[in-house]
Amino acid sequence: MREGSLEAPTRHPIDWKSEQYWDRADLEQELERVYDICHGCRRCVSLCDAFPTLFDLVDESDTLEVDGIAKADYIKVVDQCYLCDLCYMTKCPYVPPHEWNVISLT
Numbered sequence: 532m533r534e535g536s537l538e539a540p541t542r543h544p545i546d547w548k549s550e551q552y553w554d555r556a557d558l559e560q561e562l563e564r565v566y567d568i569c570h571g572c573r574r575c576v577s578l579c580d581a582f583p584t585l586f587d588l589v590d591e592s593d594t595l596e597v598d599g600i601a602k603a604d605y606i607k608v609v610d611q612c613y614l615c616d617l618c619y620m621t622k623c624p625y626v627p628p629h630e631w632n633v634i635s636l637t
């Protein structure tokens with residue numbers, strides 16, 4: 532398994548014309564997957580408000596895990612991201628080519 536962020540960053544195009552992109556259930560599934568990776572890592576906590584928002588939601592949930600967050604609250608994390616790309620470009624070892632394929636928190 533290769534770590535990400537070892538080479539010049541590549542911005543992967545978003546497939547926004549596909550049906551899958553507009554599928555809310557698919558989006559929630561992907562957010563849950565990425566939120567769970569970020570919760571286990573927490574390296575980006577100081578970068579922006581998206582990460583503390585996510586970690587507070589986890590820490591205040593009944594299960595203390597991402598499965599304890601209401602799906603309706605996922606947007607609270609998304610709303611804090613202003614797409615600066617700092618997490619992707621400078622911090623995350625789990626972006627491609629790493630198999631966890633963390634493209635973006637949001």
Ligand code: SF4
Binds near residue numbers: 582614617618
């Ligand atoms: S891209 Fe979004 S989540 Fe990542 S550091 Fe920037 S604002 Fe935060």
Ligand code: SF4
Binds near residue numbers: 568569618619622623
């Ligand atoms: S974006 Fe990557 S480095 Fe940042 S908290 Fe999530 S998994 Fe960790």
